[in-house]
Amino acid sequence: MVFWGEAYLSALLRYGVFDTSERYVGRLDDIVVDPQARFPEVTHIAVRPKGSRETVLYPWSAVRSASQEGIRLQPNASGSSAEPAEQVIHLRRDLMDRQIVDTSGKRVVRVHDLKLGGVGGKVLLTHADIGWRGVLRRMGWEHFALGMCRTFRVKFGERLIAWEHLHAPQTEDRLIADQTREALRRIHPADLADIAEELSAPDRAAFLEGLDEDIAADAMQEMDPVALVAAVNELDDEHASELIDEMDPDAGADLLADLSEERANKLLELMEPKEAQELRHLLTYAEDSAGGLMTCDHVTVPRGITVQAAVSHIRERFSEVETVYYVYVVDDDDLLCGVLTLRDLIVAGPDGLVDDLMAANVVSATTDMGQVDIARLIARYNLLALPVVDAGGHLRGIVTADDAIDAVIPTSVKKRIPKVFAR
Amino acid sequence: MRLLRRMGRWRFIAALAIFGPGFITANVDNDAGGIATYSLAGGNFGYAHLWALIPIGILLYVIQEMSGRLGAVTGKGLADLIRERFGLRLTFWLMIGLLFTNLANTMGEFAGIASASEIFGISRYIALPIAAALVWFIVTRGTYSTVEKVFLVACIVYVAYPVSGTMALLANPDSAPTWGNLVPRWSSQPGYAMMLVGIVGTTIAPWMQFYQQAAVADKGLTAQDKRAVRADVLVGCIGALIVVFAIVVTCAATIHHEGLRVKSVGDAAQALFPLAGANCARLFALGLLNASLFAASILPLATAYQVAEGMGWERGVDRTFREAPEFYTTYGALIAIGAGLLLIPGAPLLAIMYLSQVLNGVLLPVVLVFMLLLINNRAVMGEHTNSRIGNVVAGLSAVAVSCLVVFLAVSALRGELGS
Numbered sequence: 012m013v014f015w016g017e018a019y020l021s022a023l024l025r026y027g028v029f030d031t032s033e034r035y036v037g038r039l040d041d042i043v044v045d046p047q048a049r050f051p052e053v054t055h056i057a058v059r060p061k062g063s064r065e066t067v068l069y070p071w072s073a074v075r076s077a078s079q080e081g082i083r084l085q086p087n088a089s090g091s092s093a094e095p096a097e098q099v100i101h102l103r104r105d106l107m108d109r110q111i112v113d114t115s116g117k118r119v120v121r122v123h124d125l126k127l128g129g130v131g132g133k134v135l136l137t138h139a140d141i142g143w144r145g146v147l148r149r150m151g152w153e154h155f156a157l158g159m160c161r162t163f164r165v166k167f168g169e170r171l172i173a174w175e176h177l178h179a180p181q182t183e184d185r186l187i188a189d190q191t192r193e194a195l196r197r198i199h200p201a202d203l204a205d206i207a208e209e210l211s212a213p214d215r216a217a218f219l220e221g222l223d224e225d226i227a228a229d230a231m232q233e234m235d236p237v238a239l240v241a242a243v244n245e246l247d248d249e250h251a252s253e254l255i256d257e258m259d260p261d262a263g264a265d266l267l268a269d270l271s272e273e274r275a276n277k278l279l280e281l282m283e284p285k286e287a288q289e290l291r292h293l294l295t296y297a298e299d300s301a302g303g304l305m306t307c308d309h310v311t312v313p314r315g316i317t318v319q320a321a322v323s324h325i326r327e328r329f330s331e332v333e334t335v336y337y338v339y340v341v342d343d344d345d346l347l348c349g350v351l352t353l354r355d356l357i358v359a360g361p362d363g364l365v366d367d368l369m370a371a372n373v374v375s376a377t378t379d380m381g382q383v384d385i386a387r388l389i390a391r392y393n394l395l396a397l398p399v400v401d402a403g404g405h406l407r408g409i410v411t412a413d414d415a416i417d418a419v420i421p422t423s424v425k426k427r428i429p430k431v432f433a434r
Numbered sequence: 435m436r437l438l439r440r441m442g443r444w445r446f447i448a449a450l451a452i453f454g455p456g457f458i459t460a461n462v463d464n465d466a467g468g469i470a471t472y473s474l475a476g477g478n479f480g481y482a483h484l485w486a487l488i489p490i491g492i493l494l495y496v497i498q499e500m501s502g503r504l505g506a507v508t509g510k511g512l513a514d515l516i517r518e519r520f521g522l523r524l525t526f527w528l529m530i531g532l533l534f535t536n537l538a539n540t541m542g543e544f545a546g547i548a549s550a551s552e553i554f555g556i557s558r559y560i561a562l563p564i565a566a567a568l569v570w571f572i573v574t575r576g577t578y579s580t581v582e583k584v585f586l587v588a589c590i591v592y593v594a595y596p597v598s599g600t601m602a603l604l605a606n607p608d609s610a611p612t613w614g615n616l617v618p619r620w621s622s623q624p625g626y627a628m629m630l631v632g633i634v635g636t637t638i639a640p641w642m643q644f645y646q647q648a649a650v651a652d653k654g655l656t657a658q659d660k661r662a663v664r665a666d667v668l669v670g671c672i673g674a675l676i677v678v679f680a681i682v683v684t685c686a687a688t689i690h691h692e693g694l695r696v697k698s699v700g701d702a703a704q705a706l707f708p709l710a711g712a713n714c715a716r717l718f719a720l721g722l723l724n725a726s727l728f729a730a731s732i733l734p735l736a737t738a739y740q741v742a743e744g745m746g747w748e749r750g751v752d753r754t755f756r757e758a759p760e761f762y763t764t765y766g767a768l769i770a771i772g773a774g775l776l777l778i779p780g781a782p783l784l785a786i787m788y789l790s791q792v793l794n795g796v797l798l799p800v801v802l803v804f805m806l807l808l809i810n811n812r813a814v815m816g817e818h819t820n821s822r823i824g825n826v827v828a829g830l831s832a833v834a835v836s837c838l839v840v841f842l843a844v845s846a847l848r849g850e851l852g853s
Contacts, residue, residue, distance in 0.1 A: 108517050110746070121746025123522065146745065149522040212509030212656055241509065241654030271658075 017137070018077075020102055020125040021149050027081045028058045028069075030088070039082060040066045041103040042127070043095065044136050051174055053127065053134040055095060056082070067092055071134065102136065105179060110210065111139065112178040112218065114194035117202045119209040124148055126171065139177055142170025180210065180218035195222060200229035208238045216245035219254065228257035231266070240269045248274075252281035255290075259333070261306035261414065264293035293408075301385055302378035304415065305399045305408030308332050311339045312365055314348055319361035334396050334411050340369045347373055347398060347406040375400050378407055385410055386419040455505075455649035456498060456663070458582070459642050460670030461589055464677050465729035466546020467539060467794075468636045469722055470787035472678055473705065475629055476685025477696035481615040482626065483633060484682060488616060490637050491675040493831045496824055497802065498671060500809050501643040502663040505650030507818045512647045513744035515814065516804050525744045531800065533764070535793045536641050536737040540772030542790035543733060545783040546726030548776055549699035553719035559777060566773040569731045570766070574751050585728035591721035592677050598709035599684030602691075605708065609691040611683055627845065631838050632788060635795025637678060643801055645736045648743075657818055681705070699784055734772065738765035796839050802832040 020042060028036040037060035044051045056074065057066040073088035100106065106122050113120045123145030126138040140148075144167065147153040160167040175190040195203070203222065207215045207230060219227045219242060231239055231254060243251050243266065255263045255278060267275040267290060275294075279287045289307050296302025310329045312321045321338065329335065338356060340349040349369030359368055375398045376385050389397050389412050396409040475483045501512065508515060517525040544562055551561035572581050603610045620626075646667075655663055685705040689696060696702050703718035710717045735751070738761055742749035748758040755762045775781065806828055809820045820828075 108521055110514070118748070120748075121517070123746065141746065146522065146526075150526060211514070211651060212654065214509070237654040241656055244656045244658060245509075 017126060017128045019140070019148060020107060020127065021145075023077075023127070024103065026077070026079075028056070028084065029081050030084050031075075031086045035061070036084065037061060037063070037067070041101045043068065043099045043101055045097060046100050047097065050130075050133075051100070051136040053136070054099060057101065058090065065092055068095065100179075105181075106139065106177075109179060109181065110214070112180065112206055112210075113141070113172050113176055114178055114191060114198065115172065115176040117198055117206060119206055120172070136174050138171040138173055140169060140171055142168075144169045178218075178221070180221050181214045192221075192223075196226065200226060201233045203230035204233035204235075207242065208235055212238075212241035213245050215242040220246065220250060224253060224257050228254050232258055232262040236265070236269055239266060243270065244274075248277055248281060252278040256282050256286050259306050259308060260286075260289055260293055261304060261408075264290050264303070265298065268294060268298060296378055299382045300378060301376040301380040301382075301397075301399045301410055302407070304382060304385065304410045305378075306334075306411065306414075307408045308334065309339060309396070309398070309406075309409040310335050310337070311341045311345075311406065314340055314342050314366055316365055317361065318356055318359045318363045318365065318368070321365050322356055322361075325356075334409060336395055337398075337409070338365075339373075339398055339406055339409075340365055341406050345405045347375060347400050347404060349373060350398070373398060376410065377402065382415065383419060386415045389415050454663070454666035454670075455646050455653065456502060456667035456670035457673065458586070458670075459498065459646040459649070460494075460674035461586065462645075462729050462732050463637065463639060463642055463674055464589075464592070464725055465539075465543055465733075466549075466722060466726040467542040467787045467791045468678070469546070469681065469725055470542075470699070470702065470784055471629075471632045471636045471791045472681040473685050473689075473702035474696050474784075474788060475633055476682040477689035477694070477702065477705070479621075479623065479626065479629060480686045480690040481611045481683075482619075482621050482623070483629060484611060484615040484679075484686075485618045486630060486633060487675065487679055487682070489618075489831075490634055491671060493634075493827065494638050494674070495668060495671045496827045496831075497638055497643060497805070498646055498667045499664055500805055500820065500824065500828065501647040502650050502667050503660060503818060504805065504809055504815075505647035506655045506659055506663050507657045507815055509651050509656065510647075511651055511740065511743050512644045512801075512805070512808075513740045515808050517744050517746070519808060519811070519814065520804070528800065528804070529741045529744045531797050532640065532644070533737065533741055533768075535790075535797045536733060537768055537772060538786075538790035538793050539639065539641065540730065540734050540737075540768050541775060542787040543726045543730035544773045544776050545781070545786045546722050547730065549783045549787075550719040550723035550726065553700065553703070553715050562773045562776055565727065565730065566769050569727070569734070570769055572731050573735050581731065582728075585724060585731075588724040589728075591717070591724060592680070594706055594709055594717055594721065595677070595680040595684045598706045598714075599680060599687055601708040602684065602687045606687070606691060609687045611686070627838060627841055628792060631795035631835070631842055632791045634835055634838070635793065635798060636791035637674070638798055639791075639794040640797045640801040641733060641736060641740075641794075643805065644740045645732070648736070648740065657816075660818070697784075702784075730769075730772075734765055734768035737768055738762075792842075795835060799832045799836040799839065802828060802835075806832070 023042065024039055026039045028039055030036055037058040039056060040059040041057035042053055043055035043057060045054045053071050055068045055070055057068050059066045067090035069084065069088055069090045073085050073090075075083045075085045077083075102125050106125060108122060110119050110121050112118075120141040122139045122141060124140035125136060126140060127134055128137040144153060147156045157167060176194060178191045178195065198206075203226065207218050210218055215238065219231065222230065234242075246254070255266060258266070267278065270278070279290060282290070293302070293305070293307070310325055310332055312324050316324065325335070325338065336353050338351050338353060339347060340351065342348055349366070349371045350373045351365060351369040355368050374388060374392050374394065376388060378399055378401050385397060388394070389410075394412065396411045397415070398406055399408045399410060401407050504512065504515065513525070513529070516528060544565065547565045548558035548562055552558060650663060685696070685702070688705045688707060689701065694701065694704060699722070700715060703715040706714035706717050739749050741764055742758070742761045745760070747760040749761040750758065753761065776783070776786070806820070806825065808814055810825065812819060
């Protein structure tokens with residue numbers, strides 16, 4: 012069929028729909044696109060007959076022409092009230108006036124209008140309008156405003172987001188175009204956390220579910236605890252437990268501690284026994300003590316092995332550990348005997364013993380040490396991480412410098428967020 | 435899990451019931467306009483409006499509970515929900531209405547600051563610019579959450595009212611209110627209806643619903659916390675109502691009983707005479723100043739935030755001006771205009787405080803209708819839609835307040851509001 016070059020949804024929604032004999036069928040109520048296609052292509056139009064609450068869907072192929080005089084249907088076009096089988100987006104219902112994620116600007120924006128374009132017989136969703144032009148158009152004042160701007164020779168551009176940067180986490184079935192998923196992967200978890208915090212709790216949960224699991228877990232670690240708890244409360248148990256499993260143990264334990272005990276236990280039961288055991292253990296420590304701050308992710312090597320053996324030991328067992336710079340030497344009972352740095356290992360000859368290289372007088376914290384004391388130790392000895400031992404001197408975990416700093420510097424200073432509503 | 439960990443959650447809920455959004459909202463509500471309106475009601479009409487406080491209290495609870503529930507279940511602010519459900523046009527006009535009403539309210543707060551400072555002998559031309567600058571910095575520098583606690587503690591000044599009222603009643607037992615004062619009645623006194631709208635408008639101000647819902651959503655409360663939210667709202671409503679009751683009764687037992695009338699802010703201070711004697715004006719000014727500053731630091735910000743939310747502008751004081759120009763412009767304009775207009779010589783401070791509350795009463799039914807439509811929508815609320823009783827109470831009130839407002843408009847047109 013013949014189609015206009017480009018059009019706005021707000022304008023289209025004022026159109027009447029007519030059949031071949033020029034009889035009024037109804038008003039255009041919504042436009043349906045298929046987001047799974049390579050480009051978001053219009054597949055149906057939803058028409059609301061006069062006096063009816065239900066809308067009728069006509070496939071796009073049933074549209075003969077569309078112009079300002081209205082939309083004309085093909086002869087013998089038939090509508091149906093059933094939703095199409097494939098997952099679709101209703102532009103007005105799901106996107107218009109909604110808050111969506113702009114993956115290029117890394118922020119949450121509100122959609123004032125949607126722009127459609129005709130390309131080779133197909134009609135595609137091309138842009139979302141998030142600027143003043145969209146607002147004025149919806150109010151019916153765009154024409155006037157543009158006239159004024161022309162008179163005073165002021166430029167009044169549109170603020171558009173291309174469709175491939177749109178992400179609407181709240182839409183049913185949470186459809187995400189491959190391009191969007193790709194764009195989300197490129198955003199730093201800290202920025203994802205900021206985006207998530209701006210969404211409402213149910214949308215925030217949906218947003219996290221839409222991310223790859225490891226990325227979601229990283230983002231969750233960066234989120235404000237209050238916002239995070241609200242989101243996790245909206246997630247179903249399985250998904251929540253998987254995400255917490257994926258988080259660093261110390262952050263995961265902090266999150267679990269903020270949930271209700273009942274929910275926390277339910278989530279722990281869904282996890283792998285080993286991980287759950289570790290989290291349960293971390294949960295026994297007070298939040299602001301070394302035990303509560305520490306992570307179990309650290310590198311240890313047994314006493315008495317050679318440098319070469321130590322390096323392959325690390326390669327085999329600790330390839331996923333984040334803080335690798337300090338290598339702790341422990342005996343069979345996990346008693347902390349000494350520490351050496353990764354540099355020591357690399358620089359030393361392969362046949363040297365770790366016992367000869369290590370520093371035996373390790374600066375360490377006990378599990379009940381307070382956060383201020385930990386931060387002081389780390390600052391005093393210029394450490395990247397501080398080992399935590401229990402009363403018997405057994406190595407339990409490490410507190411990394413960034414976690415220790417987080418604990419001492421108030422959140423408001425750290426993120427410079429004087430929030431509108433005090434938390 | 436160890437007890438200490440569990441304490442965290444428990445303490446959070448407990449603190450919520452005491453210092454939650456509901457409590458803060460209800461307290462901020464006893465602002466300059468509130469104190470002025472209640473003083474006028476008690477001082478000029480005696481106990482004639484006392485009966486209305488009970489239905490108003492019930493209504494306040496029903497409405498604030500609804501807004502708390504909307505916030506907890508959807509995690510969204512009211513402006514956000516209205517925009518998503520009713521589209522841009524309706525939202526736009528509602529936001530315009532909210533903007534102007536809240537501008538009037540902001541003026542009311544600054545009028546309170548001006549009145550209080552003049553009692554201390556400081557010219558408003560000095561006090562207002564300082565107050566405006568103070569408000570801007572408290573909020574944009576992020577010290578607000580600390581300052582809020584100072585304001586809340588300072589609310590203890592309100593205790594002066596029940597104490598002073600009791601002293602007055604002990605001195606003149608015949609001036610005490612009777613149970614008969616709680617029986618609904620109507621009076622044809624000039625200005626009675628307008629005062630009633632004013633009391634409704636100041637006790638149940640439209641911005642409160644927006645503010646509370648956003649605060650509940652922002653605190654990350656969800657449908658599971660419905661009970662805590664309810665408790666918080668209940669405590670806040672009872673606290674607010676006690677203050678209102680105390681002010682009205684005290685003013686009636688003192689000012690009205692002695693045959694005086696409230697024509698200026700200084701007259702209203704006479705209610706505290708039995709307690710503070712010659713110092714009553716200073717005590718009154720202190721309470722008024724605290725209430726006004728408290729509300730003046732929340733109201734313009736909350737307004738800018740809500741309008742930005744409805745219109746989809748970037749918002750929040752953690753943004754720079756370049757990132758959120760509309761937000762900061764709205765916020766700055768509210769403060770600048772709110773304080774600036776009062777610098778016009780001879781601006782009638784008491785009338786401004788009072789009339790801003792009447793405007794609230796006019797906007798309230800509109801907001802109520804939106805709230806009722808939203809809270810009964812299954813697509814929005816799921817299983818947490820309104821009960822029938824809630825609908826009846828809120829619906830009837832919307833109708834009653836609308837009738838009052840229409841009555842008021844008609845009277846105004848007939849020029850009966852000369853007094």
